[in-house]
Structure formats: C-alpha cells, structure tokens
Amino acid sequence: MDIPILTPQLHQHKTSVGESYLRFQLNENTPAVLLMKYVQEVLIISNGRITPIPNMPECILGLFNRRNRIFWAIDLASMLTSQPVDASSQQYHVMIIRVGEIPLSLIVREIKGTIRLVSDLQPLEEGTATIQPYLQGYIWQHQEKLLVLNAEAIVHSPSLYNY
Numbered sequence: 001m002d003i004p005i006l007t008p009q010l011h012q013h014k015t016s017v018g019e020s021y022l023r024f025q026l027n028e029n030t031p032a033v034l035l036m037k038y039v040q041e042v043l044i045i046s047n048g049r050i051t052p053i054p055n056m057p058e059c060i061l062g063l064f065n066r067r068n069r070i071f072w073a074i075d076l077a078s079m080l081t082s083q084p085v086d087a088s089s090q091q092y093h094v095m096i097i098r099v100g101e102i103p104l105s106l107i108v109r110e111i112k113g114t115i116r117l118v119s120d121l122q123p124l125e126e127g128t129a130t131i132q133p134y135l136q137g138y139i140w141q142h143q144e145k146l147l148v149l150n151a152e153a154i155v156h157s158p159s160l161y162n163y
Contacts, residue, residue: 018118022095023146025109027077027085031146032108033117033139034097038151041066041096042111047089057159058084061107071096071105072160079159080131080149085109099155106154117141121148133157 021033022042045064050073052062059079063070073094078084085092085107092107121137134157136148 018116020114020116021148023112023115024093024095025112026147027081027083027109030077030081031112031144032149033115033146034095034149034151036114038097038099039095040098040103043094043096044091045094046091050092059159064105066096066105069103071103074104074106074160076106076108076154079154079157080134082130097151097155099152102155104155104160115141117146 020036022036022039023031023033026032043066045066049064050062051064053060056062059075061073061075064073065071073092075085086109093109093111094105094107095111096103096105098104117139121139123137124132124135131147134150134153136150139146139148
C-alpha cells in the first residue's frame, strides 16, 4: 500500500523557494529530512513481506520484492543510532532511495511528508559520533531540530558492506 506524500504550506522567502525534502521520524525522538532528489518512492509494507537473511548486520532486516525488483530492507535507525525500529510493528514505513545506480530501501518509524526548506544548514554538534558520518548538519524548523541526512553516505555505509 502506498502512502500519499503531503506538502505542508510553509512561509518562504520570495527570492528562494528552497529545496524539497522528505520529512520522517528516524526514531521516536528524532525528526530528520532527506533531499527529495534521492527519493524514488515512499510506501508502507507489511513486515511479513520482508524475507530475513541469516548472518547479516543487525540493520539489514532482509529482502523484499517491489515491482519485480529485489531491495535490501535497511533499518535506518538501527544503522545510524543503534536503536532499531519497533520489531512488533505489523507494517513498516519505507522510502526507496537511489544514489547513482544504487537503489536502497530505508525503513523509518514514520514518514511525515515533504517540505521545502530555505533555512541555513547549521554545523554538526559534538556528541553525535555514531550518526555524524551520515549527517550534513541540521535545520531549525518551527522550534524543531531536523537532522539533514546525507543519502550518499548512507548508501555507501561500511556497515552495509563489511559483514
């Protein structure tokens, strides 16, 4: 089942409309965004559609088939923060991204929709050692700190290839 992507109305500067991002909850307390140019599709799938593969890193939940293509199902929160997605969930929120020729499906807690951001990217802070290689920085949006993730760093993560 596909979910619709919603675009909230945001106050924007007249000189710039900003870039489009997919907004989602990485885990319960961590909102994040990813540039839409990397996002191919957003959907919700049943957890039963994922076939577990033995001897894989914890963040790789398994494989699933979408439109006659096989995708790795990556628990993004587990990969970035070591806090896995709720295993008791009956369905997963999935975003399929593509960087160059590499497609990857990322499972997140909840997909919130798309937004356009014109705010300046803030530098990374100390204390985010595990997630820092995957961040471009953060943006303040309506009193909320949104992590700006780097799709290229996620797709090329050593944790997906060194097992």
